[in-house]
Amino acid sequence: MASLITCPHCGTRPKEEFSIRGAAAPKRPSPTAKDEAWHRYVYVRDNPKGRYQEYWHHVAGCRRFLVVERDNLTHEVFGVTDAAEFERAGAAE
Amino acid sequence: MSINLLHRHVLDDHISGFETDPNPNHLSVIRRPVIFSVLAHAGREAEVAEALWNAEDVAPRFCGPSEWLAVSRTVGAETVAGMLSAIAGASVVDQSDGRVLMEIFGPSVRKILSRCVAVDLHPEVFEEGQSAAMLCCHATANVARTGADTFEIIVPRSLAGSVFEELMEMGREHALTRGFAD
Numbered sequence: 001m002a003s004l005i006t007c008p009h010c011g012t013r014p015k016e017e018f019s020i021r022g023a024a025a026p027k028r029p030s031p032t033a034k035d036e037a038w039h040r041y042v043y044v045r046d047n048p049k050g051r052y053q054e055y056w057h058h059v060a061g062c063r064r065f066l067v068v069e070r071d072n073l074t075h076e077v078f079g080v081t082d083a084a085e086f087e088r089a090g091a092a093e
Numbered sequence: 094m095s096i097n098l099l100h101r102h103v104l105d106d107h108i109s110g111f112e113t114d115p116n117p118n119h120l121s122v123i124r125r126p127v128i129f130s131v132l133a134h135a136g137r138e139a140e141v142a143e144a145l146w147n148a149e150d151v152a153p154r155f156c157g158p159s160e161w162l163a164v165s166r167t168v169g170a171e172t173v174a175g176m177l178s179a180i181a182g183a184s185v186v187d188q189s190d191g192r193v194l195m196e197i198f199g200p201s202v203r204k205i206l207s208r209c210v211a212v213d214l215h216p217e218v219f220e221e222g223q224s225a226a227m228l229c230c231h232a233t234a235n236v237a238r239t240g241a242d243t244f245e246i247i248v249p250r251s252l253a254g255s256v257f258e259e260l261m262e263m264g265r266e267h268a269l270t271r272g273f274a275d
């Protein structure tokens with residue numbers, strides 16, 4: 001596992017300061033979406049090997065949700081962004 | 094010195110502590126600090142930060158992008174409350190009863206703290222005046238560098254006992270002494 005994460009607010013920190021909260025790529029359906037869409041979102045998840053976007057909560061630091069893009073095979077970290085920024089970037093697309 | 098050591102039991106400092114006078118490496122527990130938590134409303138972060146950094150008699154400590162602690166060892170809670178509530182776009186809460194402030198200093202302070210935090214404390218990376226929330230002795234703490242060899246540590250009240258014990262244990266080989274300070 002990637003053991004050092006560079007938080008955009010706090011700097012380089014050990015993984016012990018974080019709590020991993022799951023994949024960041026799946027888009028949350030609208031509240032009125034069909035049950036199938038919600039079922040897919042909640043239960044049917046990929047388990048990819050390789051490059052992967054994930055929510056990391058900086059519990060022991062700034063307490064912000066971050067999106068860490070990393071390779072779960074080689075442990076390489078490609079980038080860390082604040083989840084609010086990630087959300088804005090996604091909405092702009 | 095060597096004669097002294099012969100007469101000194103290996104567990105002496107465990108039982109009676111080191112000298113009562115502070116050694117060069119010392120941990121001060123501040124008796125009655127004033128600690129406020131300051132939160133900026135959405136979109137007002139920059140102006141609140143600026144007002145905090147310009148405020149007199151309080152030292153701002155960075156916690157997160159819109160969150161700070163304001164610490165004072167010189168003025169009372171009412172004064173600080175009045176001053177902080179004048180900052181537009183911020184919510185403030187008195188945390189003085191819920192937090193414990195400790196100051197650790199001395200020539201070996203970085204060696205001692207390197208066993209307590211997993212953050213690089215080299216002065217070029219963690220500069221004087223810088224502060225951040227981090228794990229310290231397994232507790233969520235706010236650590237600030239207030240001098241070349243001086244750090245302030247703020248921990249939640251309920252964790253202060255275990256953090257204090259661990260700091261003392263890590264500082265033992267550097268003859269870390271401890272005491273209250275005002």
Ligand SMILES: [Zn+2]
Pocket residue numbers: 007008009010011058061062063064
């Ligand atoms: Zn952080």
